[in-house]
Amino acid sequence: MFWNEKAECMSKEKKEKIQLERLQKTVKLAYENVEFYKKRFDEIGLKPEDIKTLKDIEKIPFTTKSDLREAYPLGLLAVPREEIVEVHASSGTTGKPTVTAYTQNDLDIWGECIARGLKMAGAKKEYIIQNAYGYGLFTGGFGIHHGGNKMGAITIPISAGNTQRQLDTMVDFQSEILTCTPSYAAYLGESREKAGIPLEDINLKIGIHGAEMWTNELRNRIETSLGIKTHNIYGLTEVMGPGVAQECEQQNGMHIQDDHFYPEIIDSETGETLDYGENGELVLTSLTKTGMPILRFRTKDLTSLIGEKCECERTTVRMTRITGRSDDMLKIKGVMVFPSQIEKALLKVHGVTPNYLIHVTRPDILDEVEVKVEASKELFSDEMKEMEKVEKQIQASIKSETGLRVDVTICEPESLPRSEGKAVRVIDERDFE
């Protein structure tokens, strides 16, 4: 099922022609209207006319999150302010928030991308979307909402949280689609089991989950506990929000809406462009947005691109599951570790819940890692030696996944920070000053 078959199944030649036309238009728009881009181009003597081929995109300097932060709040507009109809912002946990502004045209594109994703996942117009992404400055809630409206499905703006109401809504409305973060989906699945609601009483078929990294192991848990097929969705506030890319029913890489966003993979150390199939940092350029066009934005997300046509017939470039962020990679005792590796290791041990916290400290000169895991009925025993056995299993699993020896602490259920938005997975208290 396609929302826009023409755009999603275009030939390579046609796609590249459209991408180049749109890139040239975007570059011109940015250069002529945004002081920041004009300055960046002028510094290296680059003119919009120098972009003659798609490959020429590599001449354009990167844009980073700190560039956006400096332009806070509306310093990067390419249109007069009165043309902006909506703004969103990413959380300001590491400084000032970064703001994205949308014209009506931009919102239409956003809705279009989400609608493509919904169809890709097998949605029908008559389905009900239970949208448990947070509504607010965060792009999750509104993004899905715009797409649901575009497709013409009922979208329940239930937002994140209030688990009891989520479960009641699943039962009472018989919603077919659940959209939320993967950790919240897992929590809802867990809660359904705990509340003793049989799978037959709910009607969920499709899950669309993103905004944080997740593993196949977590996917399996969500799919079993809610009886759904899940689809990984990707996007980021700085570029638009969710819907830049999403998995189809093949669950084999996320289709990037590459007639709207041009993807590149770079080596995050050297900035050099890498080939398809190579793992590196994703860089995105908007091709159609007019409110706040963005050129070569460094996402910090690590992935690789797949150029081959998908079994679903779509020709859009796919990106593989995000394996980490070039900036949330932990370097512990000199070893590179991603939280996703720890999650994978934990879920391999029977009875371990997907709720964990990685606590890194450096009491003296050596790094120490404590992984906190919530206890469950399955892993608890009245015998100390059995408990120690579980700790050792977890330790061994993490060791084989990351090469690191960590300290494992089993804690009480629901004692770790629960995620209704993004999960806190890492607390790094090392002082590098």
Next chain:
Amino acid sequence: MTVKQISIFVENKEGRIKKAIDTLAKENINIRALSIADTTKYGILRLIVSDNEKAIEALENDGFIVKENEVILLSVPDEPNGLNSTLAVFDETGINLEYLYAFVSSKTDEAIVVMRLENMEKAIDALNENNIKILDTKDIKEL
């Protein structure tokens, strides 16, 4: 002939044991025996209570992880060497003890020992062969 004990997972955090005991008190559940096995991070609270079903429900509702399992209860003379002769039985048959705790009742002159052994069946056989009386649920109600 065994008695069911309940075990509760408690994090080594201020007030957690009290919280578990509070939960039981609110339900009017009597604790007959109690022991704690602890590490620096958590403890396992093991209890013999008056009503397991009610206790488990109340504790789980309060977010605790609870397990029920079988233990052997014996009465041994409350005097020197009292426990020793019982343990000798397991020693001779090579059955390992997992854990043990004891309490005294005001209603008898004997001490009550709660035991969990590696091989519960073999342990019961060995006790029977040596004519050592194993207490059942009814017996402990009368203590």
